[in-house]
Amino acid sequence: MTSKMTVAVLTGTAVLALASAVLAADVAAQIKARHDFFHEIGHAMKSSAEEVKGGAPSITNLQKYAAAIDSLAPKISTLFPAGSGPESGLKTGAKAEIWTKSAEFSQDAKDFVTAAHNYALAAKSGDINATKAALMATGKTCKTCHEAFRAEEH
Numbered sequence: 001m002t003s004k005m006t007v008a009v010l011t012g013t014a015v016l017a018l019a020s021a022v023l024a025a026d027v028a029a030q031i032k033a034r035h036d037f038f039h040e041i042g043h044a045m046k047s048s049a050e051e052v053k054g055g056a057p058s059i060t061n062l063q064k065y066a067a068a069i070d071s072l073a074p075k076i077s078t079l080f081p082a083g084s085g086p087e088s089g090l091k092t093g094a095k096a097e098i099w100t101k102s103a104e105f106s107q108d109a110k111d112f113v114t115a116a117h118n119y120a121l122a123a124k125s126g127d128i129n130a131t132k133a134a135l136m137a138t139g140k141t142c143k144t145c146h147e148a149f150r151a152e153e154h
């Protein structure tokens with residue numbers, strides 16, 4: 001091998017290594033965005049549940065939490081790009097089935113977006129019982145998707 005070729009091969013290897021490092025950083029950022037999203041949603045759901053558990057729930061607080069969930073929810077469709085599952089080797093609770101059963105996953109995501117919107121509408125109406133029911137219905141959509149598509153341990 002001439003030294004010129006060696007340099008070319010070495011440069012090629014370095015470029016490849018750099019490219020995969022950039023890809024790994026991208027995937028890590030995608031997974032982080034997903035975790036941040038679910039943390040925010042989880043926080044607003046937990047606050048909602050605590051609010052209705054108390055004797056006199058504040059509809060103003062519930063409106064605030066519901067609006068937060070409703071405005072975040074549609075982003076879910078952008079948070080599972082191909083390559084950001086367990087095959088990335090990074091820490092994620094996203095199961096491979098998200099991509100192999102994508103129609104089912106999309107339906108679960110859609111049901112969640114609809115339920116979140118209904119929760120916001122119910123809260124806006126000021127009807128506390130309808131708001132509680134819509135909150136419960138939203139919680140069910142989290143559970144449905146988690147049971148099918150989220151790993152228990154990761």
Ligand code: HEC
Nearest residue numbers: 035038041042045092093094108109112141142145149150
């Ligand atoms: C369509 C599917 C789907 C729906 C709907 C859904 N989730 Fe998740 N959720 C996931 C998946 C998949 C993960 C794992 C993401 C990861 O680790 O990359 C997750 C992770 C989480 C996490 C943990 C985040 C972390 O940092 O590990 C929380 C909290 C969470 N979800 C809360 C909720 C709540 C609350 C709802 C409903 C209001 C909800 N999710 C609705 C699929 C869903």
